[in-house]
Amino acid sequence: xxxxxxxxxxxxxxxxxxxTVRLFLGPSILDRALSVDVLVASAMTGLGAYAAFNQDxxxxxxxxxxxxxxFTSSISISKFxxxxxxxxxxxxxxxxxxxxGARQSAPANGSDGSDGSxxxxxxxxxxxxxxxxx
Amino acid sequence: xxxxxVQVLDWIAMLCLLAGALLTLVAGIGLIxxxxxxxxxxxxxxxxxxxxxxxxxxxxIRLIPAETNVFNIGTxxxxxxFQxxxxxxxxHIAARVGYRSGRIRHxxxxxxxxxxxxxxxxxxxxxxxxx
Numbered sequence: 053x054x055x056x057x058x059x060x061x062x063x064x065x066x067x068x069x070x071x072t073v074r075l076f077l078g079p080s081i082l083d084r085a086l087s088v089d090v091l092v093a094s095a096m097t098g099l100g101a102y103a104a105f106n107q108d109x110x111x112x113x114x115x116x117x118x119x120x121x122x123f124t125s126s127i128s129i130s131k132f133x134x135x136x137x138x139x140x141x142x143x144x145x146x147x148x149x150x151x152x153g154a155r156q157s158a159p160a161n162g163s164d165g166s167d168g169s170x171x172x173x174x175x176x177x178x179x180x181x182x183x184x185x186x
Numbered sequence: 187x188x189x190x191x192v193q194v195l196d197w198i199a200m201l202c203l204l205a206g207a208l209l210t211l212v213a214g215i216g217l218i219x220x221x222x223x224x225x226x227x228x229x230x231x232x233x234x235x236x237x238x239x240x241x242x243x244x245x246x247i248r249l250i251p252a253e254t255n256v257f258n259i260g261t262x263x264x265x266x267x268f269q270x271x272x273x274x275x276x277x278h279i280a281a282r283v284g285y286r287s288g289r290i291r292h293x294x295x296x297x298x299x300x301x302x303x304x305x306x307x308x309x310x311x312x313x314x315x316x317x
Contacts, residue, residue: 056200063211067233070214074226080289082223082280086230089276090217093233094210096269100241101203107252112261119268123276130276130283 057105064098085129092122192251202244209237222291223284227277234273242266 071094074087096118103111209232216229242262249258284290285300292298 053196053200056204060203060207063207067207067210067214070218074217080223080284082284082289083226085280086223086226087217089234090210090213090230093230093238094214096238097206097210097233097241100238100245101207104199104203104241104245104248107248109249109255109258109261112258112265115265116261116268119265119272122269123272126276127279130279133287134283 060101061098064094064101068094068098081129081133085126089122089126092118092125096122195247195250199244199247202240202247206233206237206239206241206244209233209240213237222294224281224290225294227281231273231277235270238269239266 068091071087071090075084075091078084078087096115099111099115099118103109103115213229213233216232217226220226220229242265246259246262292301
C-alpha cells in the first residue's frame, strides 16, 4: 500500500516536471498556455491524492476553486493571441487553387486593416513552429 | 463497517488514484514527445477530464468510511461537473486561435475539413465581389 502511494506521488511529480519542461521549451505561446493547463490539472490531481492519503476533506474547496478558475488563463491567452479572428492564414501547399485564392485575397485584407502583414508572415512560416517573442 | 469492507474500499480507491496519476504522467510524456499543438492538446485533455474524475472517485471512496458528511461527496460532484463544463471551452478557443493564426502543422493533418470550407467560402466571397 505504501509503495503504491509512493508510485502515485512520483508519477505526479514527474508529470509536473515534464509540463514545466514544455513550459520552457514551447515554441508558441499557446503551447505554454497548454502546459500551464496540464500543470493545473496535475496540481488538482495531487491535491486529491493528498486528501485521499490523509482522509481529510478540508482542501475540497480548493479543488472547487481550481476547477472553476483554471480555464480562464488559457482563454485569456488565446484571446490575446487572436488579434483578428476573421483573418485566415492559408495552409502551406494543399492545392494550387486555394493558395492562389488566399494570396489574391491577402492585399484585399490588408487594404482595410493596418496589420495585414501579420497574415503573410504566418503563411510563410507555417511549416515550422514559429518563435514567439514573449 | 467491518474491517474487510474498509480494506476492499481502500484497494478500489487506490486503483482509481493510481490510474489517475498514471494518466497525468502519460500527459506529461505526451507534452514532451508530440510535435504539434493539436496533438499536444489531445494528450493534455486526458488528465484534465478522465484523470481528475478517476482521482475524485477514488477520493470519494476513500472518504466514505472516515466521514459521514454528505456535503463532501456533493463538493466532489461539483468539482467534476465544473471541470467537465469548463475544459472544452478552453480547448475549443485555444484550438481555434491556433488554427486561425497558423500555429499548427498542416503537413501532419490527414484531412483538413476546415480548410476546404474556408476556401469554398472565400471563393463565394470573391464571386460576390466580382459581380
